[in-house]
Amino acid sequence: MNKRKFLPNVTSALLLFVGIGATAGGLGAMMDPSGESMGVPIELLEQSPFENFLIPGIFLFFITGIASLIVSYLAFKNYRHTGIATMILGMVMILWISAQMYWLTDINWLHHLFFGIGIVEIILGFFFYVRRNGHNIFHKHRGSAAH
Numbered sequence: 001m002n003k004r005k006f007l008p009n010v011t012s013a014l015l016l017f018v019g020i021g022a023t024a025g026g027l028g029a030m031m032d033p034s035g036e037s038m039g040v041p042i043e044l045l046e047q048s049p050f051e052n053f054l055i056p057g058i059f060l061f062f063i064t065g066i067a068s069l070i071v072s073y074l075a076f077k078n079y080r081h082t083g084i085a086t087m088i089l090g091m092v093m094i095l096w097i098s099a100q101m102y103w104l105t106d107i108n109w110l111h112h113l114f115f116g117i118g119i120v121e122i123i124l125g126f127f128f129y130v131r132r133n134g135h136n137i138f139h140k141h142r143g144s145a146a147h
Contacts, residue, residue, distance in 0.1 A: 007124070007127060007128055007131060008075050008076060008077075008078045008082070008128070009075075009076070010124065011072075011075040011082065011086055011124045011125070011128055012072045012073070012075040012076040013072075014117065014120065014121065014124065015068045015069070015071050015072035015075060015086065015089070015121070016068075016069065016072040018064065018065075018068045018089075018093070018114075018117060018121075019064075019065050019066070019067075019068030019069035019072055020065075020069070021065075022060050022061065022064035022065030022068060023061055023065030023066060023069065024065075025038075025057075025060050025061075025065075026057045026058065026059070026060035026061025026062070026064070026065050027057070027061055028057070029053035029054065029056060029057025029060060029061075030054060030057040030058060030061060032053075033052035033053045033054035033057065034052060034053070035052070035053045040053070043105065044104050044105055044106055045103070045104070046105055047103050047104070047105060048103035048104065049103070059096070060096075063092060063096075064089075064092065064093065064096060067089060067092075068089055071085045071086055071089055075128070078132070080132055080133075082125070082128050082132065083125045083126065083127075083128035083129025083130070083131075083132055083133070084125065084129060085125070086121050086122075086124055086125030086128060087121070087122050087125035087126060087129070088125075089121055089125075090118045090119065090120070090121030090122035090123075090124075090125060091118070091122065092118075093114060093115075093117060093118030093121060094115060094118035094119065094122075096118075097111055097114050097115045097118060098115070101115075
């Protein structure tokens with residue numbers, strides 16, 4: 001694979017994976033807020049501020065799903081602000097998963113996986129930003145007295 005395409009392609013693929021899963025899950029939660037058709041018991045929400053899966057489903061569909069699909073496309077096209085957008089999506093993912101782990105009565109391996117994906121999104125976004133915007137953080141700037 002071309003070196004210049006590696007970072008945009010990896011970032012795009014990860015965001016596409018997240019986006020497809022989140023839109024599907026969010027759509028399922030919006031269509032059946034009881035969670036019954038998805039095999040998710042409503043009792044999971046006992047400690048949360050939600051009575052059903054509608055609001056989490058809307059968040060999952062639009063904020064995690066659609067936004068990830070849009071930024072996936074931007075990464076593939078090597079759009080200038082993809083790094084910032086990817087870092088924001090990573091932070092949102094970490095906050096979303098942290099809230100789930102706090103509120104839900106059941107924590108499983110998917111929470112850990114997607115928490116890790118959030119961290120990877122932040123890292124990829126950072127490197128995307130640095131590379132795309134011409135910053136070189138690994139070499140000392142010459143001629144600068146400030147350190």
